[in-house]
Amino acid sequence: MDPTSRIELALEAALGHAATPGCPPKLARALHYAVFPGGARVRPRLCLSVAHACAEEDPTLPDAAATAIEFLHCASLVHDDLPCFDDAALRRGKPSVHVAFGEPLAVLTGDALIVLAFETLARAAVAGPALSARLACLIGRAAGAPDGIAAGQAWESEEDVELAAYHRSKTGSLFATATMSGAASVGADPDAWRMLGERIGEAYQVADDLRDAVCDAATMGKPARQDAALDRPNAVSELGLEGAVKRLEGLIASAIASIPDCAGADDLRAQIGAEAKHFLPKGLARVAA
Amino acid sequence: MDPTSRIELALEAALGHAATPGCPPKLARALHYAVFPGGARVRPRLCLSVAHACAEEDPTLPDAAATAIEFLHCASLVHDDLPCFDDAALRRGKPSVHVAFGEPLAVLTGDALIVLAFETLARAAVAGPALSARLACLIGRAAGAPDGIAAGQAWESEEDVELAAYHRSKTGSLFATATMSGAASVGADPDAWRMLGERIGEAYQVADDLRDAVCDAATMGKPARQDAALDRPNAVSELGLEGAVKRLEGLIASAIASIPDCAGADDLRAQIGAEAKHFLPKGLARVAA
Numbered sequence: 123m124d125p126t127s128r129i130e131l132a133l134e135a136a137l138g139h140a141a142t143p144g145c146p147p148k149l150a151r152a153l154h155y156a157v158f159p160g161g162a163r164v165r166p167r168l169c170l171s172v173a174h175a176c177a178e179e180d181p182t183l184p185d186a187a188a189t190a191i192e193f194l195h196c197a198s199l200v201h202d203d204l205p206c207f208d209d210a211a212l213r214r215g216k217p218s219v220h221v222a223f224g225e226p227l228a229v230l231t232g233d234a235l236i237v238l239a240f241e242t243l244a245r246a247a248v249a250g251p252a253l254s255a256r257l258a259c260l261i262g263r264a265a266g267a268p269d270g271i272a273a274g275q276a277w278e279s280e281e282d283v284e285l286a287a288y289h290r291s292k293t294g295s296l297f298a299t300a301t302m303s304g305a306a307s308v309g310a311d312p313d314a315w316r317m318l319g320e321r322i323g324e325a326y327q328v329a330d331d332l333r334d335a336v337c338d339a340a341t342m343g344k345p346a347r348q349d350a351a352l353d354r355p356n357a358v359s360e361l362g363l364e365g366a367v368k369r370l371e372g373l374i375a376s377a378i379a380s381i382p383d384c385a386g387a388d389d390l391r392a393q394i395g396a397e398a399k400h401f402l403p404k405g406l407a408r409v410a411a
Numbered sequence: 412m413d414p415t416s417r418i419e420l421a422l423e424a425a426l427g428h429a430a431t432p433g434c435p436p437k438l439a440r441a442l443h444y445a446v447f448p449g450g451a452r453v454r455p456r457l458c459l460s461v462a463h464a465c466a467e468e469d470p471t472l473p474d475a476a477a478t479a480i481e482f483l484h485c486a487s488l489v490h491d492d493l494p495c496f497d498d499a500a501l502r503r504g505k506p507s508v509h510v511a512f513g514e515p516l517a518v519l520t521g522d523a524l525i526v527l528a529f530e531t532l533a534r535a536a537v538a539g540p541a542l543s544a545r546l547a548c549l550i551g552r553a554a555g556a557p558d559g560i561a562a563g564q565a566w567e568s569e570e571d572v573e574l575a576a577y578h579r580s581k582t583g584s585l586f587a588t589a590t591m592s593g594a595a596s597v598g599a600d601p602d603a604w605r606m607l608g609e610r611i612g613e614a615y616q617v618a619d620d621l622r623d624a625v626c627d628a629a630t631m632g633k634p635a636r637q638d639a640a641l642d643r644p645n646a647v648s649e650l651g652l653e654g655a656v657k658r659l660e661g662l663i664a665s666a667i668a669s670i671p672d673c674a675g676a677d678d679l680r681a682q683i684g685a686e687a688k689h690f691l692p693k694g695l696a697r698v699a700a
Contacts, residue, residue, distance in 0.1 A: 144576070145557030149565035153556065201522065206514035225495035227568050229518065230561045233490065236522060237555030240529035240547055247544030255536030255543055258529055266526030267442065268434030272519045276438035279516050287433070 125174075129166045132185040133157055133192060136242045140234060152223040152231040153238075156196050161214055162400075165300040166192045168322065171393060172304025172315055175386035179308070186246030187257050187303040190239035194261065195296060197235035198271045200228050207275065208348060215343035236265065256306050264299035271296060278354070285355055289327055290320075297323025314382040321377035322394070328370045329401040331357040337403050367406060374398040414463075418455045421474040422446055422481060425531045429523060441512045441520040442527075445485050450503055451689075454589040455481045457611065460682060461593025461604055464675035472596040475535030476546050479528035480589055483550065486524035487560045487585075489517055496564065497637060504632030525554065545595050553588035560585060567643070574644055578616055579609075586612025603671040610666035611683070617659045618690040620646040624655075626692050656695060663687040 123131075137157060141150035166188035173184035203210040203218040204225065211221050220228035240258055247254035267273045274292025277283050301319035302312035331349065335358040339346045349356040357366040377398075378391050412420075426446060430439035455477035462473035492499040492507040493514065500510050509517035529547055536543035556562045563581025566572050590608035591601035620638065624647040628635045638645040646655040666687075667680050 140556035142557045146562055146565040146569050148568055149556055149562060197522075201518055204518065206518065224568065227565060229490055229493065229495065230565050233486075233521065233525060234555040234559075234561040236525045237529075237551050237559065237561065240526075241551035241555065244544045244547035244551060247541065247547075251540035251544050252536065255533045255540050258533035258536075258547070262526050262530035262533060266523040266530065267429035267438055268431045270523075270526065272523040272526065273435055273438060276435040276516060276519050279437055279513065280435050 125167050125170050126163065128170065128181075128185070129163050129188055129192070130158075130160070132189045133160075133166075136186075136189045136193070136238065139241065139245075140238050148223060148227055149230060149234065152219055152227045153234060155222060156200050156219050156231050156235065157193070159214065160192070160196075163192060164326065164397075165195055165296055168297070168300040168319065169304040169307070171390055172301045172318070173308050174304075175381075175384050175390040176305050176308045176310040177385040180249055182246050182249035183253055183257065183307040184304060186242050186254070187261065187307045188300075189242050190257070190261050191264075191296060191300055191303065193235045193239040193242070194265045194271065197232040197239070198265075198275070198296075200235070201232040202275060204228060207278075208345075208352065210345055210348070212339060212344050239265070250309075253307065253309060256312075257303055260303050260306060260312060261299055264295040269295060283355075288355070289324070293327045293330075294320050294323035297326065310384070317380040318377055318394075321373050321380060322398075325370050325373035325377065325398065325401060328357045328366055328373065329403070332363075332366055332370070332406060333403045335359075336363070336406060341403075363406075367402070370401065374401070414456050414459050415452065417459065417470075417474070418452050418477055418481070419447075419449075421478045422449075422455075425475075425478045425482070425527065428530065428534075429527050437512060437516055438519060438523065441508055441516045442523060444511060445489050445508050445520050445524065446482070448503070449481070449485075452481060453615065453686075454484055454585055457586070457589040457608065458593040458596070460679055461590045461607070462597050464670075464673050464679040465594050465597045465599040466674040467597045469538050471535050471538035472542055472546065473593060475531050475543070476550065476592040476596045477589075478531050479546070479550050480553075480585060480592065482524045482528040482531070483554045483560065484585060486521040486528070487554075487564070489524070490521040491564060493517055496567075497634075497641065499634055499637070501628060501633050528554070539598075542596065542598060545601075546592055549592050549595060549601060550588055553584040558584060572644075577644070578613070582616045582619075583609050583612035586615065599673070606669040607666055607683075610662050610669060611687075614659050614662035614666065614687065614690060617646045617655055617662065618692070621652075621655055621659070621695060622692050624648075625652070625695065630692075652695075656691070659690065663690070 141153045169188040200219045202208055203213055204220055210218050219231055243254050243258045264270045269291045277288040298316050298319035301315040305315045306312040334349050378394055381387050430442045458477040467473055489508045492502055493509055499507050508520055532543055532547045553559045558580045566577040587605050587608035590604040594604040595601040623638050670676050
């Protein structure tokens, strides 16, 4: 099965444990709405790619890790769009969850997705309870405090923001966890895979900054120019357009160079090089050329 | 060590993994504020009492289960107090988290506590990875969808509310999980302990309804008459004052009768009988007499 179908099936199966008969109907619909249709599913694909490169045999734990990571990502988007944060009316080209279902259900949808992420990992313990617990530690670290997604968003409430900590937590942590969990889910050493995830996460952040600065809302499926509007740090305002594109390319090269020796290293290098081409917003290909 | 000190120490130790240097300072303070000083810690004490009655040897998993349950309870209070839900300014006798720290940090505090609950369970896997995963399944079920706390709160957004499902999810699920997890954390059969938790949970809900109906905000440490104000179901409006007190007593008796055979059954029966006396608001003792 191709990785994309595999991820969609795994997400659907895991969601089926929460959005079942007996669940309040609006919450069930909001959970599905928050997860499908997805974005590029970059994080879970990265997780499965690393598991595959490390000679995956049983898909149970890699699927659970990929699913948990995507649920946590979706939860963070739902909460980040709330009126008290970004107040974003649009996400993935449709009304954000709080606009479609109201604020209470948006808060609860995020909460339930966080819980479901960890339930999914716990259910996969049949395939290896110690590995499942290790994944829950890794993935939990990327989601909460002191330096996971929640911490990243919390830096926005501080007067003295540590910029590096802000980016590392809000975006980088879940990328680093994607590669580390892919390795850990098949019993490989997660630490050797941290840099790959961190570099791709940084590249993704720069790409997001570029999109925010140069694309319109219709192209992005969410509001544009939010960084300037909300006075948030952005690589384009720091480095200029060309500088940001160069930074992006440097990060991708460094990501690929960091891939440790493993059964599928060559394939993985080729794959990440190919995928990274899509990071750059279309209108900017000429700047990079 | 007495159970109360043991719980406070376990909570403090687990929170120390999140609210560390490196954590955004306001989030670290809000996390501590949401957990300390606590309420009666009824759920974690119930969990530890059952573990003790089932001949607990190693405290690692019981402590982790009790801590996870209390973190999830605290998270649900923080989110339930938000302006889009109860809009409660007061909790445990002090300003609620969103009043003290702002809405964004209140949302993130709840999120981070949910994550920390599962990280705490995963860390305790050193004492038994399969049991730790089983606890994460049990406790996750009580927190999310289809019938955990998030689902219970989501019933408030439905026109056709199933009252039994609403109460079972919003309050009962975490009580049932407290007794079941206490048993599971020492390798005993959790299902035999479900009814004890469910009955105590129902009793606690009736007691809460009584307090809401007859106490003032100063006594409760949170706003009074919220059920009438928010048009929520309440045992006093359904059964009258005396009827609600009788219901409470019947539930406690049925809870005690449900305790399965185990090493510490007699002590546990006596303990629950003694603690249940405090469920009844002080002014109502004469109604019950």
